[in-house]
Amino acid sequence: MSNDNTRKLSLELTLHSTLLPVVTSLTEKASLAFGMEKRDALRLTLAVEEVFSYLAQKSRHNEMISLHCLDGRYYIEIKFIFPLKDLNLRAFNLTSTVSPEDEAQWEEMGLLLASRQVDRLQLFPVNNRNMCLSLSKDKSYPKAGGERPVLQEDLQDFFISVPGAEDIKQFCRGIIANYESYFYPPFILLPGKLVDMVSSGEYHAALAYNKKKQVMGGIIWSEQQEKTVECFGPYAFTVNPEMTAKLLEHCLEQVGRSRAPGLLNRCIRPGSLAEGYFEKLGATVFHQPEGRTREKTAFYRQLGEDLGDRVWVHPMLTEFLTEEYRRLYLPRDIRELKEMGEQNHAHDLAHSVFSCEFAPKEVTLRPLLGGADAALNLEQHLQLFAQEDIKNIFFELDLGEEWPGRLVPALLENKFYPCLILPYAGKGDILLFQHRAGEKR
Amino acid sequence: MIVPTLNELVPSYIKGFDAYIPSKPDPELKKLFGCTRLYRLNNNENPLGPPPAAQEVLCRFHPPLAAVYPSGDSYYLREKLAEMHGLHPEQILVGNGANEVITFVIKAFCEAGDNIITADKTFAVYEWVAIFSGYEARLVPLKDLVFDDEGMLERIDGRTKIIFICNPNNPTGTYWNREKLCRFLDSIDGKQIVVVDEAYFEFVEKEDFPDGISLLDRYPNLVVFRTFSKMYGLAGLRIGYLAGNKDVVEIIRRACVVYSVNTLAQEAALRALDDREDHIRRTRNLLREEKDYLRRHLTALKLPFVINEGNFVMVKLPMSDTLAYRKLMGRGVMVRTMTGFRFPNYIRITIARHEAMEALVDGLKTIL
Numbered sequence: 095m096s097n098d099n100t101r102k103l104s105l106e107l108t109l110h111s112t113l114l115p116v117v118t119s120l121t122e123k124a125s126l127a128f129g130m131e132k133r134d135a136l137r138l139t140l141a142v143e144e145v146f147s148y149l150a151q152k153s154r155h156n157e158m159i160s161l162h163c164l165d166g167r168y169y170i171e172i173k174f175i176f177p178l179k180d181l182n183l184r185a186f187n188l189t190s191t192v193s194p195e196d197e198a199q200w201e202e203m204g205l206l207l208a209s210r211q212v213d214r215l216q217l218f219p220v221n222n223r224n225m226c227l228s229l230s231k232d233k234s235y236p237k238a239g240g241e242r243p244v245l246q247e248d249l250q251d252f253f254i255s256v257p258g259a260e261d262i263k264q265f266c267r268g269i270i271a272n273y274e275s276y277f278y279p280p281f282i283l284l285p286g287k288l289v290d291m292v293s294s295g296e297y298h299a300a301l302a303y304n305k306k307k308q309v310m311g312g313i314i315w316s317e318q319q320e321k322t323v324e325c326f327g328p329y330a331f332t333v334n335p336e337m338t339a340k341l342l343e344h345c346l347e348q349v350g351r352s353r354a355p356g357l358l359n360r361c362i363r364p365g366s367l368a369e370g371y372f373e374k375l376g377a378t379v380f381h382q383p384e385g386r387t388r389e390k391t392a393f394y395r396q397l398g399e400d401l402g403d404r405v406w407v408h409p410m411l412t413e414f415l416t417e418e419y420r421r422l423y424l425p426r427d428i429r430e431l432k433e434m435g436e437q438n439h440a441h442d443l444a445h446s447v448f449s450c451e452f453a454p455k456e457v458t459l460r461p462l463l464g465g466a467d468a469a470l471n472l473e474q475h476l477q478l479f480a481q482e483d484i485k486n487i488f489f490e491l492d493l494g495e496e497w498p499g500r501l502v503p504a505l506l507e508n509k510f511y512p513c514l515i516l517p518y519a520g521k522g523d524i525l526l527f528q529h530r531a532g533e534k535r
Numbered sequence: 536m537i538v539p540t541l542n543e544l545v546p547s548y549i550k551g552f553d554a555y556i557p558s559k560p561d562p563e564l565k566k567l568f569g570c571t572r573l574y575r576l577n578n579n580e581n582p583l584g585p586p587p588a589a590q591e592v593l594c595r596f597h598p599p600l601a602a603v604y605p606s607g608d609s610y611y612l613r614e615k616l617a618e619m620h621g622l623h624p625e626q627i628l629v630g631n632g633a634n635e636v637i638t639f640v641i642k643a644f645c646e647a648g649d650n651i652i653t654a655d656k657t658f659a660v661y662e663w664v665a666i667f668s669g670y671e672a673r674l675v676p677l678k679d680l681v682f683d684d685e686g687m688l689e690r691i692d693g694r695t696k697i698i699f700i701c702n703p704n705n706p707t708g709t710y711w712n713r714e715k716l717c718r719f720l721d722s723i724d725g726k727q728i729v730v731v732d733e734a735y736f737e738f739v740e741k742e743d744f745p746d747g748i749s750l751l752d753r754y755p756n757l758v759v760f761r762t763f764s765k766m767y768g769l770a771g772l773r774i775g776y777l778a779g780n781k782d783v784v785e786i787i788r789r790a791c792v793v794y795s796v797n798t799l800a801q802e803a804a805l806r807a808l809d810d811r812e813d814h815i816r817r818t819r820n821l822l823r824e825e826k827d828y829l830r831r832h833l834t835a836l837k838l839p840f841v842i843n844e845g846n847f848v849m850v851k852l853p854m855s856d857t858l859a860y861r862k863l864m865g866r867g868v869m870v871r872t873m874t875g876f877r878f879p880n881y882i883r884i885t886i887a888r889h890e891a892m893e894a895l896v897d898g899l900k901t902i903l
Contacts, residue, residue, distance in 0.1 A: 221541075346879035351659065353553025371880060373858050396857035399872050401558060402567035423861040425567035 100294075101128060101165040109146075109153040109176065117146045117161060121172060128165035131234050138231045141211035142172055145227060148205060149174065167294035168287050169213070171230040177223060206478065209452045217449035219462065235284040238263070240271030243331055245308055252310055252337050254344050257301040259289045265301055265312045268331045276388060277361050279326055280454075288314070300344050302330075302337045310334070313341040315349065315357075321519050323354045323397075326361045328368060338367045346371070350397055355518040359393040371395060373422065376514030378528050381485035383455060392514055400424060403522055405493035406431055408502035411512060415493075415525070418515055426523070431499045446471045446501070456486040464497050468504035476508060476529065487529035494522020548669045555663070558869075570867035574891040577871040578770065579705070579735075579847050582887040583818055585768035588810035589803040596799055605798040609776075612801050615808055616776060620748045625781050628788055631795040633734055633762040633775035637699075638664050640758060640777070642790035644696045644728055645670045652690050653699040654682050656707070656877045658732065661699040680707040680841065684719045697728045702747070703735050706876055706883045708843025713745035717753075725756045728783065733759055734775075735845040737766035737815055738822065744844070748778050755780035758787070763800075765846065766818060767807040772800035822846055825886045832896045836903065846886045849873065853903065856880050862902040868895050 103124060107113050121142040125135035149159065153176075162173040209215040214230040243264065257265065266285035269278050281287050291297040292314075301312035311334075313327035328341035349357060362368045372393035380390045402425040407415050409430055419426045446465030451458045457479060465471070479487055489510050491498050510527035517523050542550075558564065561573050584590065606612075609629035617624040630636035641651065641664050650671035653661045657677075665672040673695070675686040682700055691698075700719075703710040711719070716731070723729055731747040747759035762775035774796055777787070807814075826842055833840045833850060841849040852859050856872040859882060863870055868891075873881035884895060 343879050346874055347655070347877040350874040350877050350879065351662075370853055371855055373855060395855040395874075397874050399558065399857065399860050401556060402564070423858065423865060425569075425861065425864070427567065 100167075103163050105161045106158060107161070109150050109157045109159045111147060111150040114143065114146055114150070118143050120161070121163065124163040124165075125170050125231075128163075128170050129233065130170055130231070134231055134234055137211040138170060138172065138229070141208040141215075141229050141231070144208040144211075145174060145205065145229065148208075149176065149227075166230070166296070168235075168290035169230050169232045171228060173229075174227045175220060175224050176227075177225075206482075209450070210482075212452075213454065214452060216451045217462070218460075232287070233290075235286040235290075237283050238267055238270065238285045240269075241267035242271040243268050243308060243310075245304060245310060245332055250334060250336070252302045252304055252334065252340075254300050254302050254340060257299055257309075257312070259293075261301055261309055262289050262292060262299055264309045265299070265329075268309060268311075269329050272331055273329065273363075276390075277363055278329070279361065282326075298345075298348065300341060300348075302334075302341055311337055311341060313345050315345050321354065322356050322358050322516065323349045323352065324358045324360070326359070335367050342368055342371055346397075352397065354397060356394055356396045356516075358516075360390055362391070362393050364391075369393065375422070375516065376418075378486075378488070378513050378526070379530070381455070392516075394517070396517065400517070402426065403494070403518070404429055405522055406496045406499045407493065408499040410502050410506060411499075411525075414512055415515075422515065422517075424515070424517060424523075431496060446504075448472070448475060450475070452484075455484055456488070457484050458488045458490060460490045461498050461501055464500050468501050469507050472504055472508040472510075476531075485531070489527040489529070490520070491525045491527065492520035492522060493525055494520055546669060548666060552663075552667045564864065564869070565867075568861075568864040568867075570865060572867045573864075574868050574887065574894050576885040576887055576891060576895060577869045577883075579765060579845070579883075579885045580770050581766060581768040581818055581846070582885075582891070583768060583814065583821065585803060586807045586810035586814035589767065589769065589807040592803045592806045593799065596802075600798055603798070604794055605796060605801060607793040609796050609801050612776075612805050615805055616778070619808060620778060622748070622751070622778060623781060626751070626784050627776055627778050628784055628791060629774065629776045629796050629801070630791070631775075631800075632764060632770075632773040633732065633760050634660050634664075635773075635792075635795060636760060636775055636777045636787075637661060637730075637732075638668075639787050639791045640697060640728065640730060641665055641668055641670065643787045649694045649696045650692070651697045651699060652687050652695055654687075654701070654704070656680075656704075657682070657699075657701045658705045658734075659875065661730075661732075677704075677707065677709075680704075680843075681709040682711060684711070684715065684722075688719075688722055691723075691727065695727055697730060698723070699730045699732065701732045701734070702745070703739060703844035705735065705845065706847060706849050706871075706873065706878065706881075707841055708735075708845045708847065708849075710739065710741070710744055710844055712741075712743035714743070716745045716747070717750070720750070720754045720757060723756065725754070728756055728758055729754070730758045730760060730777075734762045734765055736761060737811075738819065738846050739844045740819060741844065751778060751780060755783065758783060763804045763807060766815060767804065767811070769800065769803055769807060772797070772803055774800040774804050818846075821888070822886050825889060825892050828889070828892055829884070829886070829896070832899075836896075836899060838899070838903075841881075847883050848886065849878065849881050849883050850899075851878075851881050854880065856882050859902060863895075863898045866894070866898040866901065868898045870895070 118139050122135050122139040125138050159176045164171045212229045212231045216228045218226055220226045263285035266282050269282050292299050296317050299314045302310045304310050310332055311330035315325035316323055325345050328338050330338050372395045375392040375394045377389045377391045379387050381387050404427040406429050412430055446468040447463040448459045449462050505527055510529050512525055513528045514526050515523050565573055612629055613624040613627040616627045637660050650673050651665045652673045655674040655676050662672040673690045675683050675690055733747055751757055758777055758779040760777050764770035839851040856874055860872045871883040873883055
């Protein structure tokens with residue numbers, strides 16, 4: 095979500111390779127005008143060039159496309175929106191031009207090349223009639239070191255307030271000095287980025303101060319989305335359980351009447367007071383760049399009363415999901431999918447289609463279409479990710495729809511394991527799978 | 536290229552607003568949560584139901600009357616209410632529940648750029664109606680769980696049209712006494728419409744609790760809301776009303792949808808008023824006893840609680856209120872979670888018959 099002051103520009107054009115210079119020129123100039131460094135602007139331009147060329151190659155004659163550039167303050171987003179009509183969605187599999195036997199072809203993949211240049215690449219349907227391919231690249235910020243604040247005055251006396259830019263930077267340095275990196279998001283290392291994230295309206299921060307207006311702690315949370323709000327913290331630079339509780343309650347009071355169904359928190363120290371406000375959803379294993387792995391627990395709380403829901407479950411997961419729903423006290427009408435010889439549209443399709451969302455060293459797959467080749471398609475994606483040295487691979491399965499459930503055998507076959515349920519994160523609950531390469535079924 | 540048009544048709548204040556989804560009917564809830572009985576302690580309903588005379592109206596309703604439109608402006612009921620309050624019938628406007636009259640007032644007085652003022656932790660509908668109608672809702676934090684008069688006065692500007700005060704406040708049960716209310720109205724000096732929502736008026740036994748309607752002569756900018764949903768046990772029929780100065784009500788009536796209150800509701804409300812004294816006494820007795828019971832058990836469970844006026848109490852839990860809701864539902868007890876009221880980890884409990892209160896206490900003992 096962007097605030098009203100967001101700068102943006104749009105262009106509508108024919109999807110024809112002769113217009114490529116227009117697109118690249120627009121991207122580069124817009125990126126520079128939006129305050130991106132030249133080096134980053136060129137990388138974004140390169141990604142846009144790859145995507146436009148790729149789409150032009152796949153398009154039908156005279157097809158129109160719209161291009162939207164948005165200054166998100168701390169990032170720039172380029173969106174390509176194009177009609178689904180007569181489009182072969184298969185082309186949007188990263189692996190669409192790849193033969194597993196011919197690694198030389200891998201370099202031809204425009205989408206994969208584009209993904210290497212940006213921080214996030216996402217493909218998703220818009221209004222059932224259009225597709226959107228979104229590329230986002232973050233601006234560059236200097237890295238900060240930790241600085242343990244020397245707190246004076248009564249450490250039990252505090253007030254909570256919305257911070258200015260310098261206090262946000264101080265807050266980041268305090269977190270770096272007081273917490274292991276595991277308990278804060280990477281943007282904390284870039285205080286200038288957090289300042290821009292907050293001023294963009296996409297994130298909010300509230301800090302606790304003592305009487306001398308020194309920063310004693312704080313909390314950050316994302317702007318309410320239709321699905322889930324994520325919060326980071328609360329962080330405290332002094333032992334003050336009341337302050338920790340008040341920071342968390344402050345955040346909850348801000349989002350409590352939003353349309354978001356829940357609040358996600360993946361930054362809670364085990365045994366901290368904040369645990370009492372959340373429920374443990376489950377854990378994912380995070381592969382760190384230096385080769386170590388660490389389990390990351392996802393905490394969650396609903397913001398409203400659970401109204402109950404129906405979920406579609408493949409029989410191979412019935413036992414797991416029944417137990418998880420029981421453990422989480424989530425009222426669900428579990429409907430098991432049954433193959434009874436009927437012609438199933440999703441399975442009649444020859445080709446499955448998965449979208450990929452890339453984050454640094456991490457990718458999340460989402461199914462756009464089921465298909466008979468799902469297992470092979472997944473296998474090809476995994477080979478690609480291995481080439482790219484991406485070890486944190488997730489798959490989101492929406493339990494609110496019937497057809498995605500039929501992908502479960504293909505997922506299990508490819509060593510994707512269900513790890514946690516995100517209530518109401520999609521059309522229904524999302525079941526998150528994680529790929530565990532070394533494990534055997 | 537196909538342009539998504541729906542997005543362009545929707546005003547920005549609607550885009551940012553999500554529909555309120557009410558809970559499912561009891562049989563569906565029981566099925567979902569696997570319970571055989573359900574105590575509804577979430578909506579502040581009267582466990583005794585409507586007064587006997589109103590119940591009789593419901594039992595002997597002549598079905599063919601359902602084919603005939605109701606009195607469009609609740610003629611007889613307004614006459615009755617006017618007589619009861621010493622007002623002129625034109626000073627009364629009846630609506631399909633108090634929620635509808637909130638909408639009437641906001642639509643009658645606000646236009647683009649205007650704002651309303653209320654508290655941050657109170658009945659949400661004032662805030663919601665203002666926002667989804669495109670007006671700003673200025674929320675003033677409660678002070679020690681009470682509406683902050685000074686804070687509200689400070690937020691007034693040239694575009695403030697209405698100030699909503701919930702007295703006693705839902706969900707804290709705190710109230711402004713007559714002196715404080717009058718002092719506030721004096722400070723406003725007729726420049727804004729002041730709505731005093733007295734949905735829980737009949738539950739309050741305190742001597743200094745003000746009857747807003749008795750102040751209408753003195754403050755022509757005052758509008759008072761009352762409802763038949765709470766003490767009178769007619770929530771299922773949706774009927775409430777407002778009272779105000781004749782000129783003010785005439786303006787509000789312009790924004791009012793007539794025929795929105797059905798025949799049965801009007802008849803039952805009329806009879807409820809005739810038969811109110813014993814009903815109110817019995818309800819108050821039940822509240823006193825069950826509040827005492829809860830106070831004892833919540834203290835024993837070491838749970839902080841807020842017990843003031845009204846037929847509800849708030850309890851702070853050492854766990855997520857939404858998780859507690861689900862766990863209690865599994866035990867057939869339905870409470871109101873308070874995160875949406877900006878009281879995270881609190882639940883609000885409607886005072887009900889002893890059997891339900893026992894089920895609640897047992898449930899709390901189990902889930903904690």
